[in-house]
Amino acid sequence: MxxxxxxxxxxxxxxxxxxxxxxxxxHTPMYVFLGNLSLADVGYSSAVTPTVMAGLHLGHKVISYSDCAAQMFFFAAFASVENFLLASMAYDRFAAVCKPLHYSTTMTTSVCACVVIGCHVCGLLSASIHVGETFSLSFCKSNVVHHFFCDIPAVMSLSCSDRHVNELVLVYVASFNVFFALLVILVSYLFIFVTILKMRSAAGYQKALSTCASHLTAVSIFYGTIIFMYLQPSSSHSMDTDKVASVFYTMVIPMLNPVVYSLRNKEVKSAFKKVVLEGKFFLRF
Incomplete structure (x- = not known):
């Protein structure tokens, strides 16, 4: 499975x-963000899932100290990038729905490129802080990680040193990242919903509402699991519960995102049909 x-x-x-x-x-800002979101989905899922498959199918359940740190870094980096991309996509939808006449001047190519680069830079910085704070601890207890990958709470629970300050730093960084992104999303959608309620066109109303519903569904799942997993002290963590929650954001959410965000989109469907038809034409000749 x-x-x-x-x-x-x-x-x-x-x-x-x-x-x-x-x-x-x-080649528009909306799809540039979607493309980078897909890249982030593949990235943080690939940082974890192959290790899980190796453990299940080959019985290989050993990971070195450096590989554990690398896995944690890439997972945290791509997950953080996705966090900031979700906020950027919400602002992009705000500009498209609330200020359609100024959209082309607001979301220019340079602005879009700067936002995407900023998302990746912030993701790398956030991951560096998380990995640095985690692996600066001393580990002299059991070397068995009670998780299916090197997740931060599971690794920190193995530390034999005082981790109170490290936990606070990680909680503050994660809280800032998550709540900053959520603030951008909530404010953007507040203005979007106000604009939707003022629409007189039924078609425009349904299209805008459909876009918001798809995005908000994925946002709710993504941020719900992150808040549940990382914005609480490790003493209140149940590792078995964390494992179940982790399945959603490491495997299920990346699989669902193309469907939730894109495959319901007419432009994407049209592009997909074009590729299929061109493929049939190529095979015929």
Whole structure:
């Protein structure tokens, strides 16, 4: 089952990136964000899932200290990038719905590029802080990580040194990242909903509402699991419960994102049909 989920995740997200790169109609800020979101989904899922599959199918359940740190870094980096991309996408939708006449001047190519680069830089900085604070601790207890990957709470629970300050730093950093992004999302959608309520066109109303519903569904799942996992002290963590929650944001959410965000979109469907038809034409000749 995990192998199938990972296969669907990789094919769906890489397919979305290829569609966006090859179809000129999708070279807009909205799809640039979607493409980077797909890249982040593949990134943080690939940091974890292959290790899980190796443990299940090959019985290989040993990971070195450096590999554990690397896995934690790439997972935290791509997850943080996704966090900031979700906020950027909300602002992009705000600009498109609330200020359609100024959209082309607001979300220019340079602005879009700066936002995307900023998301990746902030993600790398956040991951560096998380890994640095975690692996600056001393580990002299059991070397058995009670998780299916090197997640921060699971690794920190193995420390034999005082981790109170380290936990506070991580909680503050994670809280700032999450609540800053949530603030941008909530404010953006507040203005979007006000604009939607003022719309007189039924078609425009339904289109805007559909876009918001899809985005908010994925946002709720993503931030719900992150808040549950990371914004509480390690003493209140149940590792078994954390494992179940982790499945959603490491495997299920990356698999669902192409469907939730893109495959319901007419432009993406049109681009996909074009690729399929061109493929049939190529095979015929």
């Amino acid at each position: 995990i192998t199938l989920i990972y296969f669907i995740n990789v094919v769906g997200n890489l397919g979305m990136i290829v569609l966006i790169l090859t179809d000129s109609r999708l």
